Amino acid sequence: MCIHALKWANKLRRGRETMVLSRRAILLSGVALGIAAAAAGKAQAAGFAEWEAGLKGKPAREIRILAISHPASDAMKALTPEFEAATGIKVTWEIVGSGEIMSKQLLAQTARDTSYDVYMVRGTALAEYEAKRMLSDLGDLLKDKAATPDDYDFEDIHVAYRQGIGTAKGKTLGIPVAGETFFLSYRKDLFEKYGRKAPDTMDELLETARFFQNKEPGLYGISMRAETGRTLALSWELFTPAFGANVIDQKTWDVTVDSPKTQQSLEYLLALLSNAPPDIETYSWDAAVSAFASGKTAMWFDATSLQPWLTDATKSKIVGKVGYVAPPSGPKGRFGPVGGWSLGLPANSRNKEAGWAFIAWMTSKQKAKEVVAKGGVPSRLSTLSSPEFTAQDPELAKAIKDSLDAAGNLLAIGRNWVPQTPEANKIQQTAGFYAGQALLKKLSPKEALAAAKPELEQISARIKKSL
Structure with missing residues (x-):
């Protein structure tokens, strides 16, 4: 399972914001989870069974699903024969690359193509889907008991x-x-050797990175994504909320990139990256x-989904030596990102009832x-907190749950890791380019932010005009 997922992960494009997902990223419970549904109780099972039986009694239908190659889609495909037998709905899967799926969906929307009934959609791009009216609102369906x-x-x-993707x-x-989030991984053996504890605050994170920088020959404090451009902007956004900072205010769309708090957040990022390998400006996720x-x-601050690399002896020299904690807290609190994929109903579908039946059944x-037992990714609290999930590696399970809670904190203050606007890519490309100039020491942080402001104001004006 792990090797399959890692092969899949290696195919993803460098530098994109989607955090690489894999079967064992947050699934440590094995096939035991597959039988845990029985614990839900007779009343709960009866509710599902009655609904499922109602689907079976309807005329034969067919749906077509457009999805990416992914452990989650593989797991749902494995359960598709059971879904078909239980509901009488025939399913056809079309699998494409993660880099081409949205283009294919956009083309279908433009051509008024009604071929697809379920889409796998990039959660951080939902604002663009919404702006182009490509997806149906699921709110009424969720409330409809039929x-x-x-x-x-x-x-x-x-x-x-729910809110993030x-x-x-x-x-x-x-x-x-x-879905997935970010957490901090650290070398337990080194921390024990030098009497260190895992950092819980941003100050502790920076101090710890400085402590380990060149502590031993060839050893650096931390690694994380810092490739100049959008990748660097996404890493910068891991820290801005903790300072109360914004590149662009996601509520008003005013540009705040040159505010003292935003400058402070960039200076923190640069200080942290000064305790990384010397070629850090080239680092994408891999x-x-x-x-x-x-x-x-x-230390390593990155996606929960990449954790299997650390337990795969063919890729890791530190198997059994790694600990995990949630993102560090800062002056304004503890925050984290969230990304990943969801299932949605194409606005052009003629079989929305059957398409929704598939989504509701699988989720x-x-x-x-x-x-999840077949290699998917748990999204539900009932799974994340189940004994089957937590027993295998309690520290990892806790770090994942705590990291998701930190991501929830970000959403609670009205912010997203990737701004919910079709202009998000341009915002991050611009911010990441100028942050990169500061990382490369071509500009001071203050100069870089001042240079970014005019370009970001043009983007801001377009966003406000579209509202």
Whole structure:
């Protein structure tokens, strides 16, 4: 399972914001989760069973699903024959690359193509889907007891996933099936050797990185993504909320990139990266995890989904030597990012009822656990807190849950890791370019932010005009 997921992860493009997902990223419970649905109780199972039986009694239907190659889609494909037998709905899967799926969906929207009934959608791009009216609002379906099992319990899906990769402009446009967040991994052996504790605050993180920088020959303090451009902007955004800083205010869309707090956040990032390998400005996700897995750094701040690299002896020299904690807290609190994929209904679909039946079935409490058991990614609190999940590696399970809670904190203050606007890519490319100039010491942080402001103001004006 791990090797399959890692092969999949290696295919992803460098530098994109989607954090690489894998089967064992947050699934440590094995196949035991597949039978855990029985613990849900007779009343809950009856609610689902009655709803499922109602689907079977309807005329034969067919749906087509457009998805990416991914452990979550593999797991749902494995359960598709059971879904077909239980509901009478025939399913055809079309699998494409993660880099081409949105273009294909945009083309279908423009051509008014009605071929697809379920989309796998990039959660951080939902604002663009919403702006182009490509997806149906799922809110009414979730409330409709004829369309959704009584015991579906939408609130059981972690709020960070529900809001972070399932919602845009107040509309529920997707049901999360493959989410992830960031956490801090550290070398337990080195920390024990030098009497250090895992950092809990941003001050402690910086101090710890400085402590380990060149502590031993070839050892650096930390590795993380810092490739100049959008990648660097996404790493910068891991810290701005903790300072109360913004590149652009996501509520007013005013440019605040040159504010004292934003400058402070950039200076913190640069100080942290000064305790990384000397070529850190070239690091995307793969270089960052490889540096840590090879024993080159004492810490690594990146995606939960990449954790399997650290336990794969063919890729890691530090197997059994790694600990995990949630992102560090800062002056304004503890925050984290969330990204990943959801299932949505194409606006052009002629089979929305059957398409929704597929989504509701696969993401129900009963079947979601079976999806996880077959290699999918848990999105529900009931799975994340289950003994089957937590028993295998309590520290890792706690770090994942705490990190998701930190991501929920970000959403609670009205912010997203990737701004919910079709202009998000341009915002981050611009911010990341000028932050890169400061990282490369071509400009001071203050000069870099001042240079970024005019370009960001042009983007801001376009956003405000579109509102």
